[in-house]
Amino acid sequence: MDTCPERSSEDVRKIIKTAKLHESELTEVTQILRFPDPSKQNDNLKLMLLDDNLLKEIEGGNQLIFKGDPDENAVLCTSSKTYDIKEAETSNSLLLVPELLFAASTGLDETIVNKSVEGDSDSSFDKSNTSLNKSADSDDGKPPREIVHKDIISTFFTYYELKPCKPRLSKLIKLLDPTKYRGPELEYAVDKSKLYNYEALFDQIQASKAELDEELIKIQAIKIDDHYRLLEFDYEFRVLSHMLDLIEENSWPLDRISKDVTIDSLKDLVPESILEAMFGFYSSESAVDDGIQYYQYKQDKVCQFLARVLLKSAGKFNLTEFLQAWRDSVPEGMTTDESLLSGIALIDKTTTPQVVWGFAESDLPEDINQRFKVLFQTKAKWTVDEISPYIQLYATEKLNVNALLTKYARASTQDGVRVFSAKHMK
Amino acid sequence: MNHYIDVRTQIPRARQTINNNNIKTETEGGVPEWAIIELQGLIQMKKEDQSGPTVVGDLHYFSRNRHPVLILGHHVLNGKEVKLEQPMAVIEKDDTTSYKVKAIVKKKLLFKSRPKPIISNVSEKV
Known part of the structure; x- marks a missing residue:
């Protein structure tokens, strides 16, 4: 009966017959499916759909990490990618069976053919087709059927679906x-209890290791005594000014900056680890002369930072005066350009005089609807180039900046230029 | 139609790790390959005795076309061996913080046709 754990060849044959099947048409193995003893059922299992990349990671023995605080949607991270996790439901039952034999492992036509060659005429194919009414007879002389028991260790109606997603990095700055x-x-x-080392950040941030490392560089986090720290704006300005002052002091050409002299000259003013990091952020290798590596400061980055310093005080500036002050603030030989203000300042050329004011992406709300609201409150009409730096972070491969604008803004044409404004008129 | 539910409550800890712990019958990657049997609806078992295993049904394959046939109580289900469009990992919650990959599922036996009742003229105790 149903609760009997082991079934005999005879039981199985009886059921085959009752079901109007013919043993001769079946491969050699019967698999008896069972629900195991309730104590052996495993309720801790989950099914998770895999893409090629995840399959490779698992087959390669690499670690996958679930991340998420109770108030966050969980993500799954490989060493380099982040996946969004959704649970999908199915109306079918998915019975999970370890070591289930597929047809190929249960004895196939070839085996039967081989056997008939060996002289077992009973299982010949022709005969089996004509044995409809004789199956009872032909069973008699047969060896017992091969019977294996297979346990359904769990039944599922849901599974996890994973989609590659952008790492959730905004928490890092916070x-x-x-x-x-x-x-x-x-x-x-500084409240020492609020300091984070790498492990603690990695635990908290829903991103893969590679994505977190990249972001730490991008936001210029510096490792000081094992903890990751951001430089306060005024302090960064102080250090950068010291560094740039050395250019004139030493009459260095812009592409002949000496790292050793820079660090040596400033180490009494600024901790060396910070000098090292700052030099790394703001310079790149230029030339090797006499075996000495020389550097140059990244012009755009330096000019942009100094523009932010000038724009820091609230309010609007006369554009012409601002541009002059900006030119005066950068090291001699570096050129400022209005295009560098993209994403850090807005310019209004319709007023007299023309004005400029600081408007940083990082100061805008995180929520995309809120952000668009603030953007259109600040300025009624934007070109794609103007607005891009402020919405770039929401763009994905599938939904680029133009698609975002189509979704959240209204397009029109002004003097032959395509501009975007608020979707709903107030 | 798939319907999504928020999974945040099911993964409560800040970080959970999936490790590969290998078990026997491994694929080339060191992870065993298990199978899924997909049925319409759900199996209801009449079961008095709560201990010990319960037989669900007998699974056979036709040698002609390799198609599976499942005898479930008084029904016969004809199915097909199907390669999953996307493979699945079977993950197991180890303790509160980590998951391990128990197996990979790449193929399933899909029984999507309506079960055929067994009409028996002989009185059989099945």
Whole structure:
């Protein structure tokens, strides 16, 4: 009966017959499916759909990590990618069976043919087709059927679906913001309990290792005594000014900056680890002369930072005056360009005089609807180039900036230029 | 139509790790390959005795075309061996913080046709 754990060849044959099947048409093995003893059922299992990349990671023995606080949607991270996790439902039952034999492993035509060659005429194919009414007879002389028992260790009606997604990195700045570095003399004021080392950040941020590492570089987080820190804006300005002042002091050509001299000259003013990091952020290798590596400062990055310094005080500036002050603030030989203000300032050329004011992407709301609202409140009409830096972070491979604008803004043409404005008129 | 539910409550800890722990019958990658049997609806078992295993049904294959046939109580189900469009991992919650990959599923036996009742003229105790 149903609760009998082991079934005999005879039981199986009886059922085959009752079901009006013919043993001769079947391969050699019967698999008896069972629900195992309730104590052996495994309720901790989950099914998860895999793409090629995830399959490769698993077959390669690599680690996959689920990440998410209770208030966040969970993500799955490989070493380099992040996946969004959704649970999908199916109306079918998915019975999970370890070591189930597929047809190919249960004895096939070839085996039967081989056997008939060996002289077992009973299982010949022709005969089996004509044995409809004789199956009872032909069973008699047969060896017992091969019977294996297979356990259904779990039944599923849901499975996880994974989609590659952008890493969720905005939390990183929030975690690092309260402990900004303002110089060694102000370290006493920093709440040490709010410092994060790499492990702690990796636990908290829903991103793969590669994506987190990239972001830490992008936001210029510096490792100080094992903890990741952001430099406070004024402190960064102070250090950068010291560095740039050395150009004139030493009469260096812009592509002949000496790293050793820079660090040596400033190490009494700024901790060496910070000098090293700052030099790395703002310079690139230029030339090797006499075995000495020389560097040059990244012109765009330096000019942009100095523009932010000038724009820092609230309010609008006369554009012409601002551009002059900006030119004066950068090292001699570097050229400022209005295009560098994209994403950090807005210019209004319709007013007299023309004005410019600081408008940083990082100060805008995170929520995309809120952000568009603020953008259109600030300026009624935007060209794609103007608005791009402020919405770039929402763009994905499937939904680029233009698609975002189609979705969240209204397009029109002004003096032959395509501009975007708020979707709903207020 | 698939319908999505939020999974945040099911993965409560900040970080959970999936490790590959290998078990016997491995694929080339060191992870065993298991199978799924997909049925319409769900199997209801009448079961008095709560201990010990319960037989669900007998699975055979036709040698002619390799198609599976499943005898479930008084029904016969004809199915097909199907390669999954996307393979699945079977993951197991180890303790509170980590998952391990128990197996990979690449193929399933799909029984999507309506079960045929067994009409028996002989009284059989099945």
